[in-house]
Amino acid sequence: MRVLVVGGGSAGWIAAATLQSRLNGTGPGRVAITLVESPDTPRIGVGEATIPTIRDMLRGFGMAEADVMRACEASFKHAIRFDDWSAPGSRYLHPFHRHRSPDMQTAAARWLEGDGALPFDAFASAQPALITAGLAPRALDGADYQGPVPYAYHMDAEMFADALAAHCVARGVRHLRDHVDRVDRDAGGLVTGLALRSGQRIEADLYIDCTGFRALLSPQAHQPGGWVDQSRHLLCDRAVAFRVPEDPERFVPLPFTRARALGSGWCWDIGLMTRRGRGYVYSSAHISADDAEAELRAEEGAAASGLTARHLRFRVGRQVAPWTGNVVAIGLAAGFLEPLESTGLYLADYAARVLCEMFPPTPAHVANPALARRHNQLLAEVHDDILDFILLHFAVAGRRDTAFWRDASAPQRLTDRLAHLLDIWNVRPPRFSDFSLRYPPFNDLNYEFILLGSGWRPAGLGRGRGRPDLPPDAAAANRAIAAGLPTNAALLARIHGRPGATRP
Numbered sequence: 001m002r003v004l005v006v007g008g009g010s011a012g013w014i015a016a017a018t019l020q021s022r023l024n025g026t027g028p029g030r031v032a033i034t035l036v037e038s039p040d041t042p043r044i045g046v047g048e049a050t051i052p053t054i055r056d057m058l059r060g061f062g063m064a065e066a067d068v069m070r071a072c073e074a075s076f077k078h079a080i081r082f083d084d085w086s087a088p089g090s091r092y093l094h095p096f097h098r099h100r101s102p103d104m105q106t107a108a109a110r111w112l113e114g115d116g117a118l119p120f121d122a123f124a125s126a127q128p129a130l131i132t133a134g135l136a137p138r139a140l141d142g143a144d145y146q147g148p149v150p151y152a153y154h155m156d157a158e159m160f161a162d163a164l165a166a167h168c169v170a171r172g173v174r175h176l177r178d179h180v181d182r183v184d185r186d187a188g189g190l191v192t193g194l195a196l197r198s199g200q201r202i203e204a205d206l207y208i209d210c211t212g213f214r215a216l217l218s219p220q221a222h223q224p225g226g227w228v229d230q231s232r233h234l235l236c237d238r239a240v241a242f243r244v245p246e247d248p249e250r251f252v253p254l255p256f257t258r259a260r261a262l263g264s265g266w267c268w269d270i271g272l273m274t275r276r277g278r279g280y281v282y283s284s285a286h287i288s289a290d291d292a293e294a295e296l297r298a299e300e301g302a303a304a305s306g307l308t309a310r311h312l313r314f315r316v317g318r319q320v321a322p323w324t325g326n327v328v329a330i331g332l333a334a335g336f337l338e339p340l341e342s343t344g345l346y347l348a349d350y351a352a353r354v355l356c357e358m359f360p361p362t363p364a365h366v367a368n369p370a371l372a373r374r375h376n377q378l379l380a381e382v383h384d385d386i387l388d389f390i391l392l393h394f395a396v397a398g399r400r401d402t403a404f405w406r407d408a409s410a411p412q413r414l415t416d417r418l419a420h421l422l423d424i425w426n427v428r429p430p431r432f433s434d435f436s437l438r439y440p441p442f443n444d445l446n447y448e449f450i451l452l453g454s455g456w457r458p459a460g461l462g463r464g465r466g467r468p469d470l471p472p473d474a475a476a477a478n479r480a481i482a483a484g485l486p487t488n489a490a491l492l493a494r495i496h497g498r499p500g501a502t503r504p
């Protein structure tokens, strides 16, 4: 079977590495994989925050954790911190860890009985205390990808794609640097080959479209019937970003993504080993590109002066059928949700894994409608599931001080499913049975961090009187987790070989 991945951004290399590791193993196998990447069309160059599933992905590729982290200037991520979402000065965390002891099965209901003095995130997770203490998520000499709490990374997107590329090429993936000038199709719409700028023509049995927002091999992505437009739910459609250099000898990146609400959207602050990534995700209906850039520069302060900003446009939605004929779109070509919960790379990883599950046994099965239909169904479900989770942040945000926040939180933005869930949660806190997916990327435990962090309470439930003490087993778990952990600075210094970066 010949597979041709078109596009060498993070999605293209994730697809190539997933097919290689799952279908071929460590060397050449039954699937001949080629990746063609334009030398002239740059990658999108953003996509710096991840979620914990990335550790399983990298482990599955057979990459050593320290090698990946060094190659991508990566730091650790315990959580996302949402600043100013409820009101100026408010903040809450969405950590990855959650206590699972019997006493904590009803953590939300228990916490709601209290006076709220102890934030819900610190009540239900060990990670807020680790962040306050400056501790890392895993031990100094711990096994790769393993720690007492789940964790993810912040990393340089370009370097990440390059690291995956080197890994894939070493394992037998063929890499062509050439620009696809023309996509040839037969009368039935199946792709028959690609004409490259060098004059070469290449053919495959299965084509993977990872050409980003261009979706070069997926004409249906640009037609109304082939695209599910979700911009009525999520208003942000642009971003402006710049990189703030930091002194590598002194800088210790924060172990969480900071997502601060601004006037017409929100901005990220992501610390890598030598710089911070800054970006403002905003709604073009509410602010101009120039004003958004000025607002982000003002938020950063003096360090932003002289830095070059990049402006990006995106559309929120997904292809109806990312697997159409003999083409499977993965990554931005398949769809996009704004990056509030760092789900872009996860969606590419998930799509590549689903493709392996559905992988056609012979070239004759590539355009098999049954395989394609199941693939498309699974991808639509998970994409729409994440849409609801991101939408929740805006729906329960307390801010109403600008037109954007009033529009973004309006009831008509809700999907039917999220409106129904919020009706249920007006009666009681979320439960696992509220979710239908077998492995939802975000479940009741994640929703609770956002709901309770935002100040949501079931209708008619007044503020409790007592301060809910941390149950003894959760307090003991917090102590046991922290006891074995080095400082974040010490672990990063060890991994990156930077003795200077030891400031706690």
Ligand SMILES: Cc1cc2nc3c(=O)[nH]c(=O)nc-3n(C[C@H](O)[C@H](O)[C@H](O)COP(=O)(O)OP(=O)(O)OC[C@H]3O[C@@H](n4cnc5c(N)ncnc54)[C@H](O)[C@@H]3O)c2cc1C
Pocket (backbone or CB within 6 Å): 006, 007, 008, 009, 010, 011, 012, 036, 037, 038, 039, 040, 041, 042, 043, 044, 045, 046, 047, 048, 049, 050, 157, 178, 179, 180, 181, 210, 211, 212, 213, 214, 216, 239, 279, 281, 312, 314, 330, 331, 332, 333, 339, 342, 343, 344, 345, 346, 348
């Ligand atoms: C503002 C913003 C912030 C984001 N933040 C995050 C985040 O924090 N976390 C996260 O997980 N995700 C994030 N994402 C999503 C993430 O950036 C993408 O999911 C990820 O980078 C994958 O992109 P891609 O590979 O699909 O596309 P791209 O990076 O755009 O790659 C496209 C590839 O196609 C190639 N190509 C295009 N045309 C041709 C042609 N004619 N011939 C040959 N090759 C061609 C290009 O050369 C390139 O290699 C963010 C996205 C945006 C817009």
